[in-house]
Amino acid sequence: MQNHFTYLKERIEDISAGEDKSIREVLKQIDKGALGIALLVEPDTGIFKSILTDGDVRRALIRGVDLDSAVSNVTRPKSITASIETPPEKLSKLFGEAVRIIPLLDSNNRVVDLALFDTRIYLPVSEPNLGxxxxxxxxxxxxxxxxxxxxxxxxxxxxxxxxxxxxxxxxxxxxxxxxxxxxxxxxxxxxxxxxxxxxxxxxxxxxxxxxxxxxxxxxxxxxxxxxxxxxxxxxxxxxxxxxxxxxxxxxxxxxxxxxxxxxxxxxxxxxxxxxxxxxxxxxxxxxxxxxxxxxxxxxxxxxxxxxxxxxxxxxxxxxxxxxxxxxxxxxxxxxxxxxxxxxxxxxxxxxxxxxxxxxxERIDQIIEQKCTNAFFYTEELKNIPGLTLPPNAKWARNIYWLYSILVDEKEFGISAVELGERLKIKSIETRPLFPPIHQQPIYDTKQILPVCEKISKSGLSLPSSANIRKNEIHRIAWEIKKIQKSIANDRCDTLL
Ligand SMILES: Cc1ncc(COP(=O)(O)O)c(C=O)c1O
Structure with a gap:
């Protein structure tokens, strides 16, 4: 039986916050982490105290709690956690409508892994949006x-x-x-x-x-x-x-x-x-x-x-x-x-x-969502060396049919094809850009059209359907960053 969750220990640091922080600070962290939660821990020991969801914060603010007061003022329901030793079959039974992330604790009550409920482990380049x-x-x-x-x-x-x-x-x-x-x-x-x-x-x-x-x-x-x-x-x-x-x-x-x-x-x-x-x-x-x-x-x-x-x-x-x-x-x-x-x-x-x-009846909404998703992608990917993000000329509105990037092999460290292969292992589908038609066997005009040849060779389309969620874009960007980090580390090792 397939377990509908993934382990995500790499994200613990992103979403952990000391209980002494202000609500505002933790809210920023929740937003950045894009998982909808923070893990509150004891500041000195790192011992897990509870999960804080964006919903908990919303309810507290409605009740009049000050945004700059300590996050410990927010009432939180009892958190569902599990031991790191819990077998996957048992773990999958703990998920429910309101339980999408389960912190996995060691014997000292520190979070050592996260189990993230996700029926969408596999992220396709595109899928229809039907209702x-x-x-x-x-x-x-x-x-x-x-x-x-x-x-x-x-x-x-x-x-x-x-x-x-x-x-x-x-x-x-x-x-x-x-x-x-x-x-x-x-x-x-x-x-x-x-x-x-x-x-x-x-x-x-x-x-x-x-x-x-x-x-x-x-x-x-x-x-x-x-x-x-x-x-x-x-x-x-x-x-x-x-x-x-x-x-x-x-x-x-x-x-x-x-x-x-x-x-x-x-x-x-x-x-x-x-x-x-x-x-x-x-x-x-x-x-x-x-x-x-x-x-x-x-x-x-x-x-x-x-x-x-x-x-x-x-x-x-x-x-x-x-x-x-x-x-x-x-x-x-x-x-x-x-x-x-x-x-x-x-x-x-x-x-x-x-x-x-x-x-x-939904086309405007679909386009709006695609533009929002493109904005999330751009925010996540804009500082990665060697990547050119999709164009958006000032006289245009790009509707990002496919969010496509160019990969400079020298600067990024690997080619677009290799990046695609590495993302595939992580269940993230990508697609190469169209090969220029003048080079297709049925046309083969022997022209040299350098700009499109270069774009085509170095390009890659990322999962782009309107259905994709912010946390999934975060996951894709995070994998790309991780791949680049590992290449950079390999390069340092070779130099040593
Ligand atoms: C630029 C462009 N022109 C034409 C077509 C042809 O459309 P269809 O697949 O509906 O025949 C496509 C389809 O992918 C396309 O991308």
Whole structure:
């Protein structure tokens, strides 16, 4: 049987406080320790006296106890402790709704270990954030039989999402990739045409161009936001170029105004690939709403999910109408089974859209949580030498789809890959950043695009779902710090 707790003796020092300290001092320590408790000990001997929770402090303050009085004035319920000798099976039975941390004592009543209840030992890079509403709406589709692409949820989801982006139209599709394909087709892009894309993105940005018969032309990133470098776009434009697809990578917007200016100058269309950037802001405007069209993905690891799914948003009615026809077998909306263009079955189902409507009711909350989590990460990691934290340009709101860092192997001590491997041993999942597409075997253009090659090689995404808790971020940061300390110590040993 799995024991739903971990031992955490490394954290004892962080959360131990003398009983003679003030409530204010101990509260600061509780906040820093991010476990919601402090261990009160006798100042001289270190003998354990009791657990103090943030709830105990709150109740005392409501009763009028002064924040600067001694912490011993706070009434505390009897603490649950156990002997260090307690076998795990017995220990796991001591946990309950109000008992999440158990100090383990030696025969002198000193805390020598902590048992932390945690059903989430394993921390994934991402996981969907689903709730009762999603279950209710999906169940309704099943109970009423509206399971295919006809049904009220498809239109409702499209309207909600377009409104969220600040665009007039939203046209759902079966995936982010098909949304990209549809938007290129609607522009009439095909064989002989070229489309400019960043090399540093997920493969489908380029693949969708190839599906139309056109050629993707890869451009390097700029080093601040990791997105397509506007200064390198012009040199990639030829007489065949028809469009630019900037990607808002990992949730940080690309520099849109210079891109739109270039597009204007050369009469090119702009499709924003916002598959990873729902709700991100460029100069106060939602990503997806700045170009001729914007596309989104609702794959399970995205900001919101419909299982699989995608959306094109636009203010252009002509493009919106074309996309609706193309995603539905090219069928004439006025004349059933009449097909004057080659179309596809790229429709979203009512079940997927029902999931999407449930998610849309919480999208602001999910984004807010991701930004808060990113703030916690940044606070924890900002002083570690050799780490570059995710960008957040002053003209942007990054929504941190994946909180991704760059690891300078020389300064940090090990590579991003090795850091990922060491975190895996600690049940912390990480993910490498996308390999540049110009180096992928199916493209292999032999270009040298140094900025994105470096970013890709040195990057790592950390657990980033909105569900992750502050103490889990603390645990991840703590493991990273511990890994670096051990490397630094190894280096000192070698020098001696
Ligand atoms: C930048 C980017 N574009 C396009 C897509 C394709 O979306 P989907 O997986 O829904 O087809 C993704 C998906 O991960 C993506 O990250």
């Amino acid at each position: 009762d509403k999603e279950l209710k709406y999906v169940s309704e589709c099943i109970l009423t039989g509206w399971v295919s692409s006809a049904g009220k949820y498809v239109t409702r989801f499209e309207q909600m999402f377009a409104e969220f982006c600040g665009t007039e139209f939203g046209i759902s599709s079966s995936s982010g990739t098909t949304a990209l394909h549809l938007s290129l087709l609607a522009l009439g892009i095909g064989p002989g045409d070229e489309v400019i894309v960043p090399s540093f993105t997920f493969i489908s940005t380029a693949n969708a161009v190839v599906y139309t018969g056109a050629t993707p032309v890869f451009v390097d990133s700029e080093s601040t936001t990791w997105n397509i470098d506007p200064q390198k776009i012009e040199q990639a434009i030829t007489s065949r170029t028809k469009a630019i697809i900037p990607v808002h990578i990992y949730g940080h917007p690309a520099e849109m105004f210079p891109i739109l200016e270039i597009a204007d100058k050369y009469n090119l269309a702009v499709i924003e690939d916002a598959a990873e950037a729902h709700g991100a802001l460029y100069e106060g405007r939602k990503t997806g709403s700045l170009g001729d069209m914007g596309i989104f993905s609702f794959y399970g690891n995205k900001i919101i999910t419909t299982g699989e799914g995608g959306m094109v948003v636009t203010d252009n009615k002509e493009l919106a109408d074309k996309i609706r026809i193309l995603r539905d077998h090219g069928m004439d909306p006025q004349k059933r089974y009449h097909h004057s263009v080659l179309g596809y079955n790229y429709r979203m189902t009512n079940i997927q859209a029902a999931l999407g409507v449930g998610q849309m």
